Amino acid sequence: MTTNIIGEIQKDHLREGLTKYTRKAFQMLPELDKPSILDIGCGTGVPTMELARLSNGQVIGLDISQPLLDELTRKIEDAGLSDRVKTVKCSLFEIDFPDESFNIIWAEGSISVIGFEQGLKVWRRLLKPKGFLVVHDGIDNMTKKLKQIPSCGYELLGYFTLTEDTWWCEYYGPLEKRIPELSIKYSDNPEALDVLDKEQQEVDMFKRNPKMFGSVFFL
Numbered sequence: 001m002t003t004n005i006i007g008e009i010q011k012d013h014l015r016e017g018l019t020k021y022t023r024k025a026f027q028m029l030p031e032l033d034k035p036s037i038l039d040i041g042c043g044t045g046v047p048t049m050e051l052a053r054l055s056n057g058q059v060i061g062l063d064i065s066q067p068l069l070d071e072l073t074r075k076i077e078d079a080g081l082s083d084r085v086k087t088v089k090c091s092l093f094e095i096d097f098p099d100e101s102f103n104i105i106w107a108e109g110s111i112s113v114i115g116f117e118q119g120l121k122v123w124r125r126l127l128k129p130k131g132f133l134v135v136h137d138g139i140d141n142m143t144k145k146l147k148q149i150p151s152c153g154y155e156l157l158g159y160f161t162l163t164e165d166t167w168w169c170e171y172y173g174p175l176e177k178r179i180p181e182l183s184i185k186y187s188d189n190p191e192a193l194d195v196l197d198k199e200q201q202e203v204d205m206f207k208r209n210p211k212m213f214g215s216v217f218f219l
């Protein structure tokens with residue numbers, strides 16, 4: 001049921017609206033032929049699928065949540081991309097691929113789980129020489145993060161910001177609009193109402209402190 005309600009809120013559909021920024025970041029990288037890409041904390045794989053479409057490479061989506069990976073597997077099969085896109089259920093604290101496995105590591109909305117500096121440090125060994133790490137993270141502690149990038153052994157290729165206005169117009173605003181009609185539809189379903197309540201709480205958090213919700217792509 002939870003999967004149905006999430007599908008119906010169309011969070012993926014809302015998230016798809018932000019893939020133009022995934023594209024923008026990918027296009028800032030030099031062209032690579034058949035890159036190997038690891039998408040850490042891939043969730044239902046909105047960026048993973050976009051990376052597969054943008055590259056001609058092999059993409060692995062890694063996440064700790066099996067239900068989210070199941071949804072990604074469905075998308076991979078529907079798109080006929082099973083030969084190029086795989087999923088791995090694993091904690092991002094315990095990634096055990098060999099050193100220098102990937103040309104690109106991608107992490108949207110997941111590095112905060114381990115911490116920006118720690119993520120930079122522990123994922124570095126997974127990159128091939130001249131590999132790229134792309135991180136989409138909160139706008140907080142920008143100055144500190146910009147210093148941590150070179151001190152962890154990376155060269156900053158560039159970065160760009162998604163402002164709180166972008167997040168409101170392209171994500172939280174449309175999400176809030178859907179909640180009342182779905183609350184009526186699912187009024188006799190406590191599990192669905194609980195999901196909707198959590199979504200509303202996130203929207204309310206955004207409204208209380210929108211500046212906290214700006215985000216940055218670091219390459």
Ligand SMILES: C[S@@+](CC[C@H](N)C(=O)[O-])C[C@H]1O[C@@H](n2cnc3c(N)ncnc32)[C@H](O)[C@@H]1O
Nearest residue numbers: 041042043063064065090091092108109110113
């Ligand atoms: C904000 S979501 C981002 C999902 C996806 N990258 C996107 O941009 O749409 C964060 C993801 O990190 C995953 N995650 C949280 N803790 C994790 C852990 N310890 N190991 C692996 N994935 C984790 C969650 O399951 C979730 O899918």
